[in-house]
Amino acid sequence: MPSSFLHNSNDTVLDLRGVNKVFDVPGRPPYVAIEDFNLHLAEGEFVCLLGPSGCGKTTVMNMLAGFIEPSSGSILLDGEAVCRPGPDRGVIFQSHDALFPWLTAQENVEFGLKMRGIPAKVRSETAQRFLALVGLANEGRKFIRELSGGMQQRVQIARVLANEPRILLMDEPFAALDAQTRRVLQDQLVDIWQRTQTTICFITHDIGEAVFLADRVATMRAGPASGIKEVVEIDMPRPRERISDQASVYHRRIEDVISAEVQAALA
Amino acid sequence: MTKHIPIPVYYLFSVTAAVLIWQLLSVTVFPSIFFPPPTQVAETAVRLIENGTLPSHIQISLQRILLGFFIGSLIGFPVGLVLGANLLVRRLVEPFVHFFRFVPPIAWVSPAIIWLGIGEASKVALIIYTTTFMVLLNTLTGVVSIDRNKLLAARSLGASSLQCFFFVVFPATIPFIFTGMRLAMGNSFMTVVSAEMIAAQEGLGYMIIHARLFMALDQIFVGIICLGLLGWGTDTVLRFLIRRFGSRYQPVA
Ligand SMILES: Nc1ncnc2c1ncn2[C@@H]1O[C@H](COP(=O)(O)OP(=O)(O)OP(=O)(O)O)[C@@H](O)[C@H]1O
Ligand SMILES: [Mg+2]
Numbered sequence: 001m002p003s004s005f006l007h008n009s010n011d012t013v014l015d016l017r018g019v020n021k022v023f024d025v026p027g028r029p030p031y032v033a034i035e036d037f038n039l040h041l042a043e044g045e046f047v048c049l050l051g052p053s054g055c056g057k058t059t060v061m062n063m064l065a066g067f068i069e070p071s072s073g074s075i076l077l078d079g080e081a082v083c084r085p086g087p088d089r090g091v092i093f094q095s096h097d098a099l100f101p102w103l104t105a106q107e108n109v110e111f112g113l114k115m116r117g118i119p120a121k122v123r124s125e126t127a128q129r130f131l132a133l134v135g136l137a138n139e140g141r142k143f144i145r146e147l148s149g150g151m152q153q154r155v156q157i158a159r160v161l162a163n164e165p166r167i168l169l170m171d172e173p174f175a176a177l178d179a180q181t182r183r184v185l186q187d188q189l190v191d192i193w194q195r196t197q198t199t200i201c202f203i204t205h206d207i208g209e210a211v212f213l214a215d216r217v218a219t220m221r222a223g224p225a226s227g228i229k230e231v232v233e234i235d236m237p238r239p240r241e242r243i244s245d246q247a248s249v250y251h252r253r254i255e256d257v258i259s260a261e262v263q264a265a266l267a
Numbered sequence: 268m269t270k271h272i273p274i275p276v277y278y279l280f281s282v283t284a285a286v287l288i289w290q291l292l293s294v295t296v297f298p299s300i301f302f303p304p305p306t307q308v309a310e311t312a313v314r315l316i317e318n319g320t321l322p323s324h325i326q327i328s329l330q331r332i333l334l335g336f337f338i339g340s341l342i343g344f345p346v347g348l349v350l351g352a353n354l355l356v357r358r359l360v361e362p363f364v365h366f367f368r369f370v371p372p373i374a375w376v377s378p379a380i381i382w383l384g385i386g387e388a389s390k391v392a393l394i395i396y397t398t399t400f401m402v403l404l405n406t407l408t409g410v411v412s413i414d415r416n417k418l419l420a421a422r423s424l425g426a427s428s429l430q431c432f433f434f435v436v437f438p439a440t441i442p443f444i445f446t447g448m449r450l451a452m453g454n455s456f457m458t459v460v461s462a463e464m465i466a467a468q469e470g471l472g473y474m475i476i477h478a479r480l481f482m483a484l485d486q487i488f489v490g491i492i493c494l495g496l497l498g499w500g501t502d503t504v505l506r507f508l509i510r511r512f513g514s515r516y517q518p519v520a
Contacts (some may be wrong), residue, residue, distance in 0.1 A: 010475065067419055087425035102438045102515045112424035115434070165422060174400040 010188050011043035013167055013199045014064065019073035021059055035225035037073070041167065041216055045194055047199045048210035050254065051220030052262040057203045061171045064201065065091045078168060087112050090160025092170040096152040099144045106131060106140035107156045111164040130158040133192060144176040150181040157192065174209070183242070185214060190238065207258075210234075211250045212242050219257050222264040230257050230262075279446065282309075303485040309484040318327070320474070328463065328470040331387065332455045332501075335394025339451060342395070343402025344444050350403070351410020351440070352432055370453075372397045373461040380466050390462045394455045401451035402444060410436055410445025442517040443508045452505060456498050475503075495508060 021034040034054045041047050051057050063075060066085040075082040075211045077089065085091075091098075100108055109127040118126075131140050134154040144152060153173055159169060172230045190213060193200055204210050210217045217232045232254055236246050315321035319516050350357045350364075374392045379389040406470035413436060431439075463472025466510045471490050478486035509518045 063417070065423055067423075085419065085423035087423065088416065088421060090418065091423045093416050093420065096415065097414040098420040100417065101517060102441070111421070111434070113423060115421075115426045115430050145517070159424070161495070224318075 012040050013043050013045075013078060013115075014039075014041040014201065015074075015076040015079075016040070016064075016145065017074045017076075019060075019063065019070045019075060021063060022054070022070070022071045027198050032225045033223060034063075035227055037074070037227045037232075039228055041199055041201060044197045044199055046202065046213060046215045048188075048201045048217045049056045049201060049216035049220065050205065050210045050217055050258065051226065052222050052258065052264075052266075053205060055220045055223045056172055056226040057065045057205075057220065061091075061169055061201075061203055074161065087116070087163040088166045090163060090165035090168045090175045091159060092153070092156045094172045094175055096144065096149065096156070097098055099125070099137055099152060099155060101158075102142050104143055105147060105151075105158075107137060108144065108155055109140075109158045109162050111159060113257075126162050127158070133161065133195070133239065134158045135188060148181075149177055150185055153177065153185060154188070157189070161192070161196065161198070165198065165200060170200065172203055172205070175204070175206075182209075189213065190240075198242045207251055207254050208247075209237075211247050211254065212240055219251075219254060220261070222261040229261065232257070242261075274330045279507045293436025301482070301484055303488060305395050308485050309490045311483075312492075315486070315489060321489065321493070322467060324471050324474045325497065326491075328459050328472065329497065331459050331470065332394060332452075334454060335391045335459075336398050336448075338391070339395040339455075340402050340448055341501055343399040343447065344406050345452075347398070347403040347406025347444075347447075348410060348432075348437065348440065351407045351438055357407075358364055364400075364404070364407075368400050372458040375467075376462055376465045379462075385466050390459060390467065393458050395461050397454045397458045398448075398451040402447040405443045405447025405450070406440055409440035412443075413439045438516060440519050441513060445513060445516070445518045449502060449509075452501055453498065456494060460494065 007029065009211070012089060016037055019034060019037040020032070023031040023033055025031060037060060039047070039049075047059065049057055063070050064082065068080050069083070082089075095233045106124070106127045109130055110123045113126060117216060128137070128140060133135055133241040134157050136151060136154055137156065139151060144155065145255070147155065156173070157168075171181060174185050177185065186209065189200075192198075202210075204213075211234055214234050219229045219232065220226050221229045232250065234250055236244075236250070241247060261262070271384065281305040288471050290304050293299075293302050312321065329493065338427035350360055375393060376389075380394055382393055383389040414513070417435055417439060418431055428435060459470065463470035464476040467473040471493055475487050478484075478490070
């Protein structure tokens with residue numbers, strides 16, 4: 001993927017400009033969570049949003065997904081303001097409680113298509129295609145509780161991909177998995193990303209994960225009034241090694257950028 | 268080790284033991300006409316079955332329960348869904364829910380009879396009342412406790428509010444509705460017996476209260492045993508139906 005070529009601002013998919021988010025909590029002074037947040041995601045780009053716990057990553061994600069509104073500033077998807085949730089943004093939640101346990105894996109994947117009135121036959125074919133894409137071709141008839149944690153996250157991925165979203169929004173999707181499963185899913189995600197050429201905004205607090213996955217790593221300051229601190233371009237060829245001299249250079253560099261922020265967050 | 272013995276064998280064992288102890292106590296330690304042995308209760312039961320009174324009492328009580336339970340469930344669950352999903356309606360209706368749920372159906376026996384007469388309507392109405400509340404409250408709890416992420420996921424997958432209601436809120440609430448129905452079935456038994464004891468010419472409650480006039484404890488025992496067995500039976504059927512047709516909703520049955 002020639003990512004440097006894709007950074008051309010003409011094919012910006014997602015554009016956040018001067019986004020602020022203030023939470024009004026009754027009985028307390030308003031909490032400024034996000035202040036002057038700026039980020040652009042180019043078509044087909046894989047961007048990781050990295051920051052210390054509580055800095056406001058999920059808040060940004062919620063605004064991108066349209067679950068909450070920014071207090072000011074603009075969020076544009078293909079040039080249009082984001083104001084409500086929609087299938088053009090595929091949201092993948094950290095926990096599997098976002099899946100529907102009364103539906104089978106396949107029915108979960110079909111959900112978005114069904115909501116849009118796609119005929120059953122097309123739905124079923126599409127769902128099977130995306131289940132196969134995430135390596136669950138044979139698990140479609142199982143209910144969610146019959147799947148492992150890693151499989152459940154893959155169902156989530158297939159479920160949003162079936163909607164053919166413009167962008168995937170993933171909030172620490174692998175954080176609850178064991179290290180082995182996490183690595184498998186990271187590999188698979190890169191594979192899916194390369195095949196579907198979807199734009200991905202991936203939230204993590206794991207530097208190693210960010211360096212392995214991203215074209216660019218956007219680091220955030222500690223809250224309150226968090227924003228982008230620095231964007232680090234990961235110029236490593238794919239397929240990537242998790243451990244390499246190059247990777248550790250990037251690792252160190254990002255660590256330097258955010259260690260001050262982590263300390264601020266813990267202080 | 269206990270794997271190969273079917274569960275009914277355990278039941279049979281403990282029940283037989285209990286009946287034997289009862290028999291023993293009633294003929295040796297407390298021989299009294301006020302403590303009839305199981306053999307005598309069984310004789311009475313056979314007599315009541317043969318002359319047709321017991322089957323007709325059972326039939327009447329069961330009819331009242333099932334009719335009231337059915338109608339009450341049909342009212343309770345949509346109302347609970349709407350109350351759970353609509354904050355405005357909930358705020359308006361909440362005081363009544365909180366108030367009436369502490370008023371047991373038996374307190375309504377007299378008004379029910381005065382308004383609806385001594386016939387079937389009053390008893391069925393009381394069972395509808397208790398069932399509606401039980402199912403409504405459980406449904407409401409289900410709607411309110413639904414994972415926020417499920418709703419957010421549905422919205423971002425393209426579901427409208429109405430679709431969210433039918434394809435997420437409703438199925439997510441089904442286990443709670445099932446639980447409410449099972450609790451309601453228990454309450455229906457209590458309600459029908461109380462109502463029949465106060466004003467009825469038929470039914471198990473009537474049979475029990477009527478036997479009291481003659482100190483016919485054996486007949487009372489027959490009534491009590493019937494209630495227990497019928498309750499257990501209906502709950503078993505209900506659980507079977509829930510598991511058979513609702514297993515994907517992960518009922519706690
Ligand atoms: N609805 C809300 N009302 C008030 N404050 C909120 C609300 N949501 C988030 N916050 C505050 O905003 C800040 C950022 O929260 P957020 O959940 O976005 O952090 P995060 O970076 O996702 O953290 P983590 O890495 O632990 O998931 C926190 O201080 C949090 O307390
Ligand atoms: Mg978070």
